[in-house]
Amino acid sequence: MYIGIRHFGEFYAKVPKAGGGSTGSSPPPPPAAMLFLRRQLLPLLRAASSLPSPIHHCARVLSTSTSASAAPFSLEDYLVASCGLAPAQASKTAQKAFDGASKDSRKAFEEISNCRLNSASNPDAVLALPSGVGLSRADIAAVVVADPLLLRSSPNKIAPRLLALRDRLGLSTPQIARFLQVGSSSVRNCDVVPRLEFFISFFGSFEQLLVVMKKHSRIVTYDLERVIKRNIALLRQCGVSVQQIAQLKGRVLGSNPKRMKELVLRAERLGVPRSSRMFWQALTVVAQINKEKVAARLVFLKGALGCQESEVSTAVSKMPNILGISEECLHRKIQFLIKEVGLEPQYILHRPSLFAYSLEKRLVPRHCVMKVLLAKGLLDSNRSFYTLVVRGEETFKLRYINKNKDSVPGLADAYATACGGAVPSAV
Numbered sequence: 104m105y106i107g108i109r110h111f112g113e114f115y116a117k118v119p120k121a122g123g124g125s126t127g128s129s130p131p132p133p134p135a136a137m138l139f140l141r142r143q144l145l146p147l148l149r150a151a152s153s154l155p156s157p158i159h160h161c162a163r164v165l166s167t168s169t170s171a172s173a174a175p176f177s178l179e180d181y182l183v184a185s186c187g188l189a190p191a192q193a194s195k196t197a198q199k200a201f202d203g204a205s206k207d208s209r210k211a212f213e214e215i216s217n218c219r220l221n222s223a224s225n226p227d228a229v230l231a232l233p234s235g236v237g238l239s240r241a242d243i244a245a246v247v248v249a250d251p252l253l254l255r256s257s258p259n260k261i262a263p264r265l266l267a268l269r270d271r272l273g274l275s276t277p278q279i280a281r282f283l284q285v286g287s288s289s290v291r292n293c294d295v296v297p298r299l300e301f302f303i304s305f306f307g308s309f310e311q312l313l314v315v316m317k318k319h320s321r322i323v324t325y326d327l328e329r330v331i332k333r334n335i336a337l338l339r340q341c342g343v344s345v346q347q348i349a350q351l352k353g354r355v356l357g358s359n360p361k362r363m364k365e366l367v368l369r370a371e372r373l374g375v376p377r378s379s380r381m382f383w384q385a386l387t388v389v390a391q392i393n394k395e396k397v398a399a400r401l402v403f404l405k406g407a408l409g410c411q412e413s414e415v416s417t418a419v420s421k422m423p424n425i426l427g428i429s430e431e432c433l434h435r436k437i438q439f440l441i442k443e444v445g446l447e448p449q450y451i452l453h454r455p456s457l458f459a460y461s462l463e464k465r466l467v468p469r470h471c472v473m474k475v476l477l478a479k480g481l482l483d484s485n486r487s488f489y490t491l492v493v494r495g496e497e498t499f500k501l502r503y504i505n506k507n508k509d510s511v512p513g514l515a516d517a518y519a520t521a522c523g524g525a526v527p528s529a530v
Contacts, residue, residue, distance in 0.1 A: 176222050178254075185223075185230065186244035200251035219255040228258040233283065236269050237276035246280070250287035260291075267296040278309060285316045289323045298323045298331075305335070306349060319353025333360045338383075341367060347383040355390045366390055373397070374420040385423040392426060400426045407437050408448040415452070422455040436462050444470055444488050454489050465492060468521035472503055475514060481507050 178200065182193035200220060219225035233243050247253060253261075268274045268290075274282065289295045302312045302323060315322060325331050334356055338348055348356065358366065370385035371377065379385075389397065404415045404425070419425055425433075436458055440446045444466075451457060460466055469491045476482035482503075491503065504515050 178220055178226075181223055181226060182247070185226070186247055187240060188244060188248070192248065196248055196251045200254050219257075225258070226254045229254055229256055229261070232258060232262050232265050233279075236265055236279055238280050238283075242280040242283075246283045246287055249284045250291075253287050253291060256291045264290050264295060268299075272296055272299055272303075274309065281313060282309075282316075285313065285320050286323060288320070293324055295323055298327050301327055301331070306345065311349070315349050319356075322353040322356060325357035330357060330360060334358065334363045337363055337367065338386075341377040341382060343383045343386075347380075351383060352387060352390065355387060358390070369394070369397075370423075373423060373426075374416045375423055379420065381420065381423055388423045388426050397426055400430065403430050404433065407434060408452060410448055410452060414449070418452045418455040422459065425455055425458050428458060432462075433458065436466065439466060446488065450489075457489065457492060460492055463524050464522055468518055469499065471521045472514065472518055475511060475517070476503065476507065479507075479511055481510060 178197040179190070179193045182188045182196055183190055186193075188196065230243055230247075233246060234240075238246070265279075268279050268282065269276075283290065286295070289298075299309075299312070302315075303309050306312045306315060335348065337360070338351075343351075355363075355366070366386055366389050367377075369389040370382060373385050373389070375382050375385040392400075401412070401415055401419070404410075404418070405412055408415070437451070439462060440451055440457060441448065457466070470488065473482065473486075473488060473491055477484065491499065494502065500515075500518075504518055507514060
């Protein structure tokens with residue numbers, strides 16, 4: 104459309120005017136003039152409509168000069184040449200950079216006019232910064248692939264933050280490289296070093312913080328004083344340990360402090376006291392599931408197991424994560440444990456951790472082994488199914504399969520087949 108508007112004056116000047124060179128208010132163009140104008144504009148409008156939107160046009164190739172003869176800038180080619188990326192990876196990374204730029208900006212047209220990806224100038228300036236603190240070309244490439252939006256950042260904004268990682272925080276070059284691969288977005292979005300100082304002290308080391316960030320990278324972007332410190336103080340009052348806090352979802356720790364208080368109360372209403380080591384699990388569950396779903400899951404368990412509400416509450420207090428398992432999955436496990444294994448509902452409720460194991464990869468295969476060993480008289484009939492389930496994989500194989508390999512040839516293969524999801528042949 105903008106093509107037609109740009110040339111409108113030129114075309115209108117060619118339109119035959121009624122009344123020759125009369126002055127004053129011009130009368131409406133006669134039909135012949137309108138037809139002439141339409142014939143001139145329609146080809147341009149059709150050409151404009153066939154072009155991609157300005158955002159996507161900018162996203163693929165942008166000219167570095169207003170001259171029609173100037174070579175266009177391709178971010179894909181730039182990533183291949185500057186970072187050593189393979190063409191397919193460069194294409195994917197470039198697309199993420201442009202897509203993210205369009206979504207990240209509230210003013211799409213302003214984003215286009217101020218696009219920092221229309222030449223090598225801004226990417227060059229940005230990539231020079233990690234190089235300046237010692238990162239290798241391979242390290243920088245890994246950071247760009249992890250966070251393509253880094254290429255459109257303001258060099259003046261991120262330069263002091265990168266230098267502070269080395270000069271104020273004292274991170275080594277390898278540590279900076281590893282941090283940027285998981286936390287580059289935090290360098291773009293906030294003054295991250297004060298947050299890093301706090302979390303390194305809280306978790307005990309930079310290495311431990313990095314473990315947490317690999318699961319929840321946004322943890323270092325939340326407001327330190329108004330959110331993080333207040334929530335941590337409340338959790339510590341509830342008896343939640345530093346190790347348990349490290350396992351909480353980042354968005355739980357970054358919740359509004361008022362919401363965090365509500366989560367604490369909801370966790371307690373599940374029958375999980377603050378003194379329980381399961382309290383942090385209860386917090387995670389109620390943060391992910393609303394009140395209505397929690398209530399529905401409790402009703403389902405009560406009906407599926409044919410038990411009292413108090414019995415379900417006891418099971419939940421032992422393993423709050425039950426509430427995070429879908430009803431379909433719970434139903435399948437309950438049916439298997441009752442009908443195939445022959446367990447009583449009360450037995451299951453007193454051992455709710457049974458629900459934590461995979462039906463296909465744990466419960467069914469080990470039950471197959473148990474049946475074979477019982478049939479061969481190689482297993483004490485009083486041995487409980489739960490005992491076989493909770494054993495670690497290596498311990499289970501050593502105690503129940505390797506020990507009986509001579510007495511039951513093919514048992515190991517049958518177990519492997521069952522773990523793969525297939526029905527083993529008779530042993």
